[in-house]
Amino acid sequence: MPPRIAITTLLTACMLTAGSMAQAQDPLEEALKVPGAKPVLPVSAAKKPFDNDFIAEARKYWGNFHWQMGGDHALYYNTHLSEFVPMAASPAVGDVRPLQRTPVDSVKATTFVHDDGSTAIPLDDYVMILHHGKVVYEAYPGLNPEQSHFWASVTKSTVGLLASILEEEGLIDVNKPVTAYARQLAGTAWDKVSVIDALNMAVGLDIQEDLPALTNPMSMFQRFGAAELGVPNGDGVVETPVAVLRAAQPIPGEAPGMPSRYSTLTTKVLVYVIEGATGRSFIDLFGEKVWSKIGARQPFMVGLGPDGVAGAYGMGFSAIEDLARYALIYTPSWNVVSKTEIVSPGVLKELQTSGNHDAYMAGDWTRGWVGDVFGKDMPVFNSRQFDAAWADGALFKHGNLFQGIYVDPMRDVVGVFFSTVPMTAGNDLLPGYIRQAAKNLAGK
CATH class of the missing domain: 1.20.58.710 (Methane Monooxygenase Hydroxylase; Chain G, domain 1)
Known part of the structure; x- marks a missing residue:
């Protein structure tokens, strides 16, 4: 199988290889026999229009299980989600808040230490990042900067944030x-x-x-x-x-x-909770309280279920630069994108401290991808829809097929990334690089 390079852009561009397919159970074995379920195309193919035959085949096999395989058809689904599910939109409002670019070459040399003590390959083979509200590293191996993309479970962070604001x-x-x-x-x-x-x-x-x-x-x-x-x-x-x-x-x-x-x-x-508590739709609330305030270039869109309720568990959809603007509202550089402080100190504290260490340790988090991804620099718990929260206040949320958002208020660093990686490809190591790069940039 040729390398599968993760689609990434702002703050964190990733170049992960898919690796060998893990031994699967029968349903997975059968699923992998379907055309388009395995990654064959390089991720760079997504930067150009797909031909009609490929699109027709992707449409033929559309479905949640096939999509989650992360094969060639997922390249199309992830960047054309609005063609497959009904979507509600929160429009971009007002002037676009531009992001400055101040590249930091040393970021490319970032490495981090695995849990077993081995040192990972340099960040240059993976990534990019934002410090003090400025883009210090970015790359677009499989996505054009203006293209919108599926957020996957990074969308869950919007639910935790909105519920905390309403609290x-x-x-x-x-x-x-x-x-x-x-x-x-x-x-x-x-x-x-x-x-x-x-x-x-x-x-x-x-x-x-x-x-x-x-x-x-x-x-x-x-x-x-x-x-x-x-x-x-x-x-x-x-x-x-x-x-x-x-x-x-x-x-x-x-x-x-x-x-x-x-x-x-x-x-x-929790989306039902938010809508039940307010009598309003999730997308309208999120648009009013968040998206309309960040100087976004494009709308934020979210898929709707058959009941008309937002799939804010994973169906978010936007351009990567706008995801970066959203990430900045959790940091001291919030004023780069917003005239008002969207995430108050009280809300931020709840997001950072509401987890339970014992519950985290008793679950699968530390025995699974979290331990592999962050090595010995383990988070203390998950909190309010974020998968990882550290004692220093940093937060991380991962998404299926390898999407991510890292916010580090103390160091004033954020990182976001999009990709299309098979779910059988192993753990996404990119978050570990981002956290180490944040430490390096801040000098601590």
């Missing part, structure tokens, strides 16, 4: 059960889940998102994904998102709050 405004009490606001789930296991436990991915329900769930067409995750796209599940049945969520059951021996287990379904529930 500060007194519209959400995070200690109440989610069904106090998400009434469509009342009378189910969700009655015992608090908003804060949902924000921290600690719901105690059988909706965990891990490799078995990703590769099993009838897992709760894949059933939900099919329902959100309005397509049949692995058994050929079209379900509604609410029906799948209502079917969630407690994990034997566990309870909400312990341990923390990652799940996209939980974020959809």
Whole structure:
């Protein structure tokens, strides 16, 4: 297989190789036999228009499971998502806030130490970054700067942020059960889940998102994904998102709050919470409180489920530079893009400190990709939809097929990246590089 270079741009351009395909279970083996499921094209192919035959084939096989494979068709899906799902948009408002470029050549030499003590290859084979609100490193191996791209689970950060803003405004009490606001789930296991436990991915329900769930067409995750796209599940049945969520059951021996287990379904529930608490749509609220204030060049778009509710668990869509503008609002350089402080000190503190170390350690986070990606520089917990929060206040959120956002208020550094990498390719090491580059840039 030829190298699969990750589509990246501003702040963090990534050039990851796919590696050999891992030994798969039967559903994955079968899925990989479908045309377009394996990466064959170089990622640079996405910089030019695809021909009609390729587009027709991609359309033929469109579906959540096929998309998540990260093969050649995903190159098209990730940059043309609005052709496959209905999307709501928050328009760019006012003048564009330009980002200055002040390249720092030394960033290319960044390395970091793996958990086993070995040193990673230089950042020059991977990346790019922003310091004090200025772009210090960028590259576009598989994406034109003006192209929009799928955010994947980086979108979840918008849910954690918006819920925290609404909490500060007194519209959400995070200690109440989610069904106090998400009434469509009342009378189910969700009655015992608090908003804060949902924000921290600690719901105690059988909706965990891990490799078995990703590769099993009838897992709760894949059933939900099919329902959100309005397509049949692995058994050929079209379900509604609410029906799948209502079917969630407690994990034997566990309870909400312990341990923390990652799940996209939980974020959809939080969107219901936000809309139930305000009586307004997610996209309108996010546009009013965030996107309209950052001097974006293009709209922020988010896919809608069949129920018309935003898929803010992963269906965000924008240009990379606008994702960078969004990232800056968490840092002291927020005024580079906004006239007003969108993320207040109180909201930022909640985002940085709301996690539970014991729940984090008891979950899969530290035994899985987090430990591999950050080596000995481990985060202390996940917090309010961010996958990693460090004692120094830095936050990171990852997305499937390797998307990411790193915000480091203390060092005034942010990093964002887009890519299309097969889910069987192993762990994304790029976040470890970004964090090390942030330390190097800040001198600590």
